[in-house]
Amino acid sequence: MALRTGDQYKEGQAKIKHNLYINGKKVENLEDNPNTKTVLDANARGYDLGMEPEYDEITNTISPLIGEKVSRWVHPSCSAKDLEMRAEMAVLNSQKLGTCNYRCPGCDVMHGTASITYEMDQKLGTEYHKRFIEWLKYIQKNDLAVSGSVMDVKGPRDLRPGKGDPDHYLRVVEKRPDGIVLRGARLHQSGAYGVDETIVAPGVAPRQGEEPYAIACAIKNSQEGITYIAQYNAMSAEREFMADNSKLGNPIYGQRETCMIVFDNVFVPWERVFLCGETEYAHSLLLRFAKQHRMSCGGSCKAGFMDLIIGATQVLIESLGLDKASMIRQQMTEMIRVREISYGLAIAAAYRGKEEPKGSGFYLPNDTFGNAAKLNTCDGFWEVMKWAGDIAGGFAVTMPSEKELENSVTKPLVEKYLKTYAPAEDRMRMTKFLQNWIAGLHGVGTWHGAGPRQNQMIMLYRDTDLEKKKQMAKELAGLKD
Ligand SMILES: Cc1cc2nc3c(=O)[nH]c(=O)nc-3n(C[C@H](O)[C@H](O)[C@H](O)COP(=O)(O)OP(=O)(O)OC[C@H]3O[C@@H](n4cnc5c(N)ncnc54)[C@H](O)[C@@H]3O)c2cc1C
Known part of the structure; x- marks a missing residue:
């Protein structure tokens, strides 16, 4: 089995x-x-x-x-x-x-x-x-x-x-x-x-x-x-x-x-x-685990989460009659940008993966792309939550309980006053779903899961060949060593 x-x-x-x-x-x-x-x-x-x-x-x-x-x-x-x-x-x-x-x-x-x-x-x-x-x-x-x-x-x-x-x-x-x-x-x-x-x-x-x-x-x-x-x-x-x-x-x-x-x-x-x-x-085990985890937990997993936030926000946009507003489209595009960079870097980390050590038969992702993916997610996830919260409005945190729809006194009031292009029930459901992301545990969780930002900053700086970049710039500028 x-x-x-x-x-x-x-x-x-x-x-x-x-x-x-x-x-x-x-x-x-x-x-x-x-x-x-x-x-x-x-x-x-x-x-x-x-x-x-x-x-x-x-x-x-x-x-x-x-x-x-x-x-x-x-x-x-x-x-x-x-x-x-x-x-x-x-x-x-x-x-x-x-x-x-x-x-x-x-x-x-x-x-x-x-x-x-x-x-x-x-x-x-x-x-x-x-x-x-x-x-x-x-x-x-x-x-x-x-x-x-x-x-x-x-x-x-x-x-x-x-x-x-x-x-x-x-x-x-x-x-x-x-x-x-x-x-x-x-x-x-x-x-x-x-x-x-x-x-x-x-x-x-x-x-x-x-x-x-x-x-x-x-x-x-x-x-x-x-x-x-x-x-x-x-x-x-x-x-x-x-x-x-x-x-x-x-x-x-x-x-x-x-x-x-x-x-x-x-x-x-x-x-x-x-x-x-x-x-x-x-020490090497810790580094190799981190290399792998930043691709999967730091990059690609969070791209999946961002898909859900983006999808929920678009549902709300349509129900609020905001889908033609150019400013809203820009905000959505920012969210999509963050998502695609995390996803793209995770996939790049995989593509550039190498057998490590040689002869072992086991592969690990490219560390630079993995760290960049996680760094983009660290900052970008907050940004995605910011735009989603902006679009959902204060209702993302002030909405009443969906249980009001089961109470004969409050149900007609909620249905009348909270409907948009969508019935109040649908709007409340999707807003509650979004609340789970933007007013829940995921901001801090995403920041720290696979290590806090500083860890990736250290690795990214350490792995970058600054000498090589210096030489490129000097050569083209005509500076001698
Ligand atoms: C939702 C979630 C799920 C997780 N799942 C797992 C899991 O399944 N398995 C697992 O093993 N771990 C898991 N983790 C742990 C995760 O890797 C750690 O939270 C992360 O590495 C940060 O460690 P910490 O929370 O102890 O914070 P800290 O290490 O206390 O970091 C807090 C801040 O202090 C700074 N800092 C810490 N030490 C120093 C120092 N010596 N000098 C200078 N600055 C310092 C950090 O850079 C950071 O800015 C999970 C975390 C979260 C939030």
Whole structure:
């Protein structure tokens, strides 16, 4: 079985005893809580997309490891074409779900791990790659959902790992003959309780002396010692309060759900450990993961989100009778510009992808285009939200509840006074959908997901050959060295 349906994925989740808390309460079953259920529903829809022939090329491929059709979510790319399809898969899932592609960080950590473990086995004579490939075959054969865990809780940002509370960065506290023991906590983990496994990678570039923090491995969901503490905010409360999901901004798939994962002496057998103590390679793993994630999460995924914002705004434009206004068209064009640059750069990053390292068979995108894609998204997403909010008007945040349409007193008033060219009900529905984007969690989420702006600025500057550009300018200007 190399491809599961959404129902099969959910059946698998139903068997897991989740050690999860939300808003101070234990969640025994993800289906029972309206917020955690959105993660299950989003992942299930993602699995079902893989069954639709129309999307087969984008979502699936033949695995060179097991010789069967597998989901691209568990396939580290083996060509530039694979990378392109990976980017397209992010666009597609974002368009269909309007929420996080929860299997995205896991897929991208797999890309980095496949590449670095190959290099380590070649140069150090380790067995990390062999182990990783065996684990990956198991994941592929069972079509398991995998999340990616990189970001430590960190504590004070000016302290290196180990200098403050030693557990603020995930670390190895014990090495045993049969495996290692982990302690620490990770923050912002997208949908991590709603998967089968999590692949862990270093969140900082550990230096010499920080070996316990150089760790990559795979853990099973809810294994002993793991606690998940889910995010909770006003939109979580709204979903809990509203018995009827259809009145929410993204009715089925919700906001982006994340959680904190606490590792309290979690045992990981050696066959699931892919890096342990090699600080130099831990840094490279982090960089290779980031390279991949900026193309997919920073660039293409957000192009899918922007499609939804642009589409919703156009629906409102037509209902408000603004479709002939040249200023409005300009604003829409600005939104489309931002979307196309992020998308175009992500695809360019894939096209210029290279085998890394040579001989490994694994491909990673072009870093410059990936960083530029993410930078464009960081700034551009706010711009898109600005224009969408401008066009929707103050109603984007002042609209009454759609529940007024169920009240015999307020229904006729709302219907009369809030109709435009569209009935009040349709206008309110689409405005609520847009509110989810422009007045919700996505601005900050998009900025920080795949790393804050400064990270890409550093990489872009570092990777640019300024000497070469100087020479070009000097040569043409007739300046001698
Ligand atoms: C919605 C969402 C989903 C996510 N999903 C995942 C996931 O699935 N898996 C995962 O591992 N991570 C995930 N992340 C984590 C994401 O990569 C981080 O949020 C991001 O890297 C920023 O880290 P931080 O939030 O701790 O902010 P910080 O690191 O605190 O950054 C805040 C600001 O401080 C600056 N700063 C931080 N440290 C320093 C320093 N030493 N010197 C100078 N300036 C500094 C930063 O540049 C930034 O401007 C997710 C984040 C979000 C918001």
